[in-house]
Amino acid sequence: MACFDAPPAEGHVPVYKLLGIEIDPWLSFSKRLDKVCVLGRTAFEEFFHMAESTGLSIPVEALEVPRRVEPAVLYGAELLALAPGAETRLNELQAAWARTILGARNDLRNVSARLSVRELGWPLRLGTAMILKTILFFNKILLLPDLHPVKTLLRLALQLPCESWASRARALMNDPRLASPIPTIFEWGEIPDGLLQVAAQDAAVRKNALRRYKVGVVLPLLTALDREAYLQASTKQLPGLDCRFNQLDDTQERFIHQLLSIGHKTSWRNIRLWWLIRITGKWPVPLFATGNCVTTLPCCSRCGLEEIALNHVLGQTCCDPAETSQMQSIFSARQTADELFDSICFVGQAEGSQLSEAGSESTPTRAGAVLPQDLAGLADSICLAKQADLEAVAFSGTGRRLARAAYGLWCNVRNYNGD
Numbered sequence: 001m002a003c004f005d006a007p008p009a010e011g012h013v014p015v016y017k018l019l020g021i022e023i024d025p026w027l028s029f030s031k032r033l034d035k036v037c038v039l040g041r042t043a044f045e046e047f048f049h050m051a052e053s054t055g056l057s058i059p060v061e062a063l064e065v066p067r068r069v070e071p072a073v074l075y076g077a078e079l080l081a082l083a084p085g086a087e088t089r090l091n092e093l094q095a096a097w098a099r100t101i102l103g104a105r106n107d108l109r110n111v112s113a114r115l116s117v118r119e120l121g122w123p124l125r126l127g128t129a130m131i132l133k134t135i136l137f138f139n140k141i142l143l144l145p146d147l148h149p150v151k152t153l154l155r156l157a158l159q160l161p162c163e164s165w166a167s168r169a170r171a172l173m174n175d176p177r178l179a180s181p182i183p184t185i186f187e188w189g190e191i192p193d194g195l196l197q198v199a200a201q202d203a204a205v206r207k208n209a210l211r212r213y214k215v216g217v218v219l220p221l222l223t224a225l226d227r228e229a230y231l232q233a234s235t236k237q238l239p240g241l242d243c244r245f246n247q248l249d250d251t252q253e254r255f256i257h258q259l260l261s262i263g264h265k266t267s268w269r270n271i272r273l274w275w276l277i278r279i280t281g282k283w284p285v286p287l288f289a290t291g292n293c294v295t296t297l298p299c300c301s302r303c304g305l306e307e308i309a310l311n312h313v314l315g316q317t318c319c320d321p322a323e324t325s326q327m328q329s330i331f332s333a334r335q336t337a338d339e340l341f342d343s344i345c346f347v348g349q350a351e352g353s354q355l356s357e358a359g360s361e362s363t364p365t366r367a368g369a370v371l372p373q374d375l376a377g378l379a380d381s382i383c384l385a386k387q388a389d390l391e392a393v394a395f396s397g398t399g400r401r402l403a404r405a406a407y408g409l410w411c412n413v414r415n416y417n418g419d
């Protein structure tokens with residue numbers, strides 16, 4: 001491969017692959033970034049297709065993506081810090097996964113990337129996970145013996161005025177968006193000097209020190225960065241609910257687990273309806289027909305009022321204007337599992353009936369229907385899921401099967417012990 005401005009010669013390749021990572025002539029890793037984005041899309045599509053065709057519940061889908069899809073994308077992600085726009089593109093990739101799970105894959109304008117990622121319970125954005133890997137690898141090199149060639153190279157690179165991976169990693173640690181700069185493992189001061197000396201010779205000690213460093217300082221600062229981004233996004237005004245997103249709730253961490261326990265009782269379309277409405281404050285048209293979420297529908301199918309927003313139906317003003325809006329409690333995460341189930345069914349019935357009347361191309365809705373629990377059906381579903389799961393693993397090459405517990409959670413079977 002002819003690097004930089006070297007003239008190409010016969011037999012030279014434009015991109016060279018080393019240890020599974022594509023290297024381009026300008027060492028920018030942009031080719032690798034392109035490849036990672038394609039890989040991320042296909043690995044997710046494979047997983048999503050498998051999950052949907054076998055009836056995997058949405059909360060389980062959300063919990064499995066970080067386990068099965070993310071590791072494939074983050075392989076070698078330390079190097080992506082050099083690729084222009086890597087953080088943004090990785091965040092967009094992850095947001096596309098989230099939107100697909102929520103049921104509005106192409107609605108970039110209405111379905112907020114930050115809110116949808118957070119709603120699915122994914123603690124770190126993908127771009128931030130890349131930064132985390134970069135910083136940890138930089139510090140791993142610092143822990144190597146002084147005469148180690150990689151450490152020598154790092155020292156040299158840091159002394160040069162030009163941009164390099166080392167200077168890029170250093171810049172990420174001093175990112176002005178962080179609450180405070182991230183210190184190196186030596187500057188941190190929480191690990192005794194003696195131990196750091198031993199770490200140079202002993203890989204196990206090095207691994208332990210790095211883990212302490214990650215949990216003690218790097219992860220908290222990066223998590224705070226993502227939390228800040230989320231807090232900013234959560235001031236978003238929800239037009240059909242007449243409030244801001246952060247007025248609905250602030251306890252979304254336990255939320256996905258609550259959904260997990262009721263996901264088997266209610267239809268998945270209902271959950272998606274309820275979820276999209278929560279994030280956008282708009283009518284979730286993509287679940288019924290082609291198109292994006294809209295603020296108003298032309299006409300109410302029950303009372304004939306024109307240009308109705310969500311609160312016309314959810315606030316129960318339709319037909320009985322005297323009743324007050326219970327909107328915030330409907331979408332609150334502070335409710336018990338039973339209340340949550342009732343809310344999801346209520347939203348599903350109210351919105352689903354309006355939207356299926358409105359969209360002429362829409363298919364008949366099963367909104368509000370409670371799926372019966374059929375034990376024989378459950379067993380079939382688990383067998384089918386396992387078969388599809390094995391096929392997906394065989395094709396995707398990630399080598400990751402669903403966690404054993406996931407098969408049980410799938411259909412809410414406790415202590416499922418089959419193999």
Ligand SMILES: [Zn+2]
Pocket residue numbers: 300301302303304305312318319
């Ligand atoms: Zn009405």
